[in-house]
Amino acid sequence: MKLNRFRKGVGYAVIIFSSLIMILPFLTTLFNSLKTYAQYTAFPPKWFPSPIQWSNYSEVWKLGAFEQYTINSVIVTVLSVCGALISCSMVAFAFARLRFPFKNTLFMIVLGTMMIPPVVLIIPQFVIFKSLYMLDTLTPLWIIEWLAQPFGIFLMRQAFLMIPKDYEESAKLDGCNPFQIYWKIFLPMCKPTFATLAVFTFMTKWNEILSPAIFLTSKENFTLPIGILSMAGQWSGNEQYMVAAALMSLIPILLVFLFAEKYFVQGTNSSGIK
Amino acid sequence: MEETEKVRTGVQPLTPRIRRRRLNSDSKWGLLMVTPYIIHFIVFVLGSLLASLYFSFSHYDILNAPQWAGLANYKKLFQEPVFWKAMWNTVYFTILFVPLQTVLALILATALNQRLRGLKFFRLAHFVPVISSWTVILYVSDAIFNPRFGMANSFLLKIGLEPQKWLQDERLVIPLLVMIAVWKGIGYIMVIFLAGLQNVPSDVYEAAEIDGAGVFRKFMHITVPLISGTTFLVLILSTISTFQAFEQIYVMTGGALDASSAGGPNKSSLVLMIYLYQEGFTFLRMGYASAIAWVLFVILFILTALQVTLQKKWVHYE
Numbered sequence: 001m002k003l004n005r006f007r008k009g010v011g012y013a014v015i016i017f018s019s020l021i022m023i024l025p026f027l028t029t030l031f032n033s034l035k036t037y038a039q040y041t042a043f044p045p046k047w048f049p050s051p052i053q054w055s056n057y058s059e060v061w062k063l064g065a066f067e068q069y070t071i072n073s074v075i076v077t078v079l080s081v082c083g084a085l086i087s088c089s090m091v092a093f094a095f096a097r098l099r100f101p102f103k104n105t106l107f108m109i110v111l112g113t114m115m116i117p118p119v120v121l122i123i124p125q126f127v128i129f130k131s132l133y134m135l136d137t138l139t140p141l142w143i144i145e146w147l148a149q150p151f152g153i154f155l156m157r158q159a160f161l162m163i164p165k166d167y168e169e170s171a172k173l174d175g176c177n178p179f180q181i182y183w184k185i186f187l188p189m190c191k192p193t194f195a196t197l198a199v200f201t202f203m204t205k206w207n208e209i210l211s212p213a214i215f216l217t218s219k220e221n222f223t224l225p226i227g228i229l230s231m232a233g234q235w236s237g238n239e240q241y242m243v244a245a246a247l248m249s250l251i252p253i254l255l256v257f258l259f260a261e262k263y264f265v266q267g268t269n270s271s272g273i274k
Numbered sequence: 275m276e277e278t279e280k281v282r283t284g285v286q287p288l289t290p291r292i293r294r295r296r297l298n299s300d301s302k303w304g305l306l307m308v309t310p311y312i313i314h315f316i317v318f319v320l321g322s323l324l325a326s327l328y329f330s331f332s333h334y335d336i337l338n339a340p341q342w343a344g345l346a347n348y349k350k351l352f353q354e355p356v357f358w359k360a361m362w363n364t365v366y367f368t369i370l371f372v373p374l375q376t377v378l379a380l381i382l383a384t385a386l387n388q389r390l391r392g393l394k395f396f397r398l399a400h401f402v403p404v405i406s407s408w409t410v411i412l413y414v415s416d417a418i419f420n421p422r423f424g425m426a427n428s429f430l431l432k433i434g435l436e437p438q439k440w441l442q443d444e445r446l447v448i449p450l451l452v453m454i455a456v457w458k459g460i461g462y463i464m465v466i467f468l469a470g471l472q473n474v475p476s477d478v479y480e481a482a483e484i485d486g487a488g489v490f491r492k493f494m495h496i497t498v499p500l501i502s503g504t505t506f507l508v509l510i511l512s513t514i515s516t517f518q519a520f521e522q523i524y525v526m527t528g529g530a531l532d533a534s535s536a537g538g539p540n541k542s543s544l545v546l547m548i549y550l551y552q553e554g555f556t557f558l559r560m561g562y563a564s565a566i567a568w569v570l571f572v573i574l575f576i577l578t579a580l581q582v583t584l585q586k587k588w589v590h591y592e
């Protein structure tokens with residue numbers, strides 16, 4: 001018993017210490033976002049802002065660009081999430097439930113392509129989107145999600161495999177074709193996996209930097225992560241605004257995480273790692 | 275007999291012909307429903323792989339059609355000191371990052387793997403960096419490591435040490451980037467370990483306790499061997515992704531403002547991916563950049579193969 005108490009004590013000590021290391025820098029940043037420029041650049045730094053400059057947050061919106069970046073990020077993220085959910089679930093249903101030629105070969109390919117580092121595919125992708133006149137538009141950032149990425153296929157397939165065969169047998173008797181079985185019966189039964197995939201796609205797309213950095217050139221098309229960075233010149237002498245902008249870009253994903261933490265952890269554990 | 279079955283279930287019995295027809299209908303729907311992936315595979319995987327391979331043997335500037343150049347790109351690559359510097363930086367980054375993150379995440383997961391109060395809060399605390407974009411992380415680390423007004427320098431002065439230039443210091447930049455990357459990613463790896471730990475049966479620990487094993491010995495002799503499968507996957511996946519590290523270096527060492535300056539002071543944090551990005555998308559040397567991509571690909575392939583072979587030596591499955 002004594003040993004158990006000791007072990008818990010050590011556990012708490014480790015985890016509280018580590019949580020502090022995780023949170024304190026964010027708290028410092030939050031305070032920085034509420035400082036005046038003079039206070040932000042003061043040395044030695046004062047931890048707590050005084051006066052608290054709430055207006056930093058509203059100033060960010062007045063410059064217009066930030067609003068545009070937010071809209072762009074929302075468009076890319078929403079379209080990506082829809083695309084991933086629809087395409088991955090449909091493909092996964094076929095792999096889990098239907099019989100068709102080359103099915104096993106094709107599924108081995110899905111698993112195999114998960115191993116190909118995205119590095120080798122970036123340049124041809126750029127060329128493809130250039131020849132489709134899609135460079136410097138938001139399209140390349142989301143359209144690829146409509147083509148069933150392997151991780152999502154794998155995740156959804158696992159969920160569909162768990163559903164007992166009786167459901168599709170009886171739907172077949174009622175005259176449903178495979179698409180109807182997928183749409184009306186299997187989809188509603190896999191909501192938790194759907195949520196997992198949605199949360200994962202949301203996070204990846206909201207934070208993505210490599211693809212926007214490659215496909216976008218005009219500032220008005222930037223998404224939040226690179227947009228905020230591109231505002232640096234514009235705001236020199238007002239860098240506290242950039243801190244505020246960065247923290248604001250964190251809010252949507254923080255909310256998603258708070259509401260869907262369970263699904264997030266699920267996705268982490270089923271991303272092929274187990 | 276057949277008649278009664280038909281009446282009872284309301285369907286025709288499965289004669290071979292009907293079975294075949296159903297199969298055909300299944301095939302049709304199956305192929306139709308996997309179409310998105312087939313397009314994906316043909317265009318964005320197979321086609322792209324072949325194109326990339328072809329580009330790597332050509333001179334290609336996007337504006338004009340690629341011109342066959344044989345091994346020229348690869349020859350130039352291996353004679354280029356910047357390439358070797360980028361290679362060393364990448365290896366250095368990975369060697370520091372992967373073991374450090376794995377060990378720390380495992381320790382954290384072990385601490386969290388008991389009935390503690392406030393587990394949810396602790397997990398959230400460790401996930402805030404995970405869900406932040408690198409842009410957010412840039413401003414968070416700037417609060418600490420800004421050379422002019424950061425907290426770290428203020429602290430160093432207080433204890434009587436010299437202030438540092440942190441990310442602008444050639445010697446410090448990679449260790450510091452590694453530290454920040456571990457800080458950002460550890461929550462994610464921790465959760466993966468936590469799942470592995472929950473699969474370890476508790477009676478093994480109880481038996482060891484009866485034999486008088488302490489916390490440390492239980493960790494070394496039970497936890498570590500029993501979750502070596504998870505550890506192995508974490509090692510493979512983080513090595514592979516670290517070799518392709520781009521975003522953090524692009525954002526943290528100024529690439530986003532001026533792509534040609536990415537890679538820190540005196541190219542001290544120029545990793546392979548940044549080199550590829552600059553050659554391909556800043557200087558439009560797509561053929562050369564493709565050669566870099568294929569060298570990276572081969573290295574990653576060898577790493578994976580190596581780890582899969584080594585796995586047999588040290589991973590214990592139940």
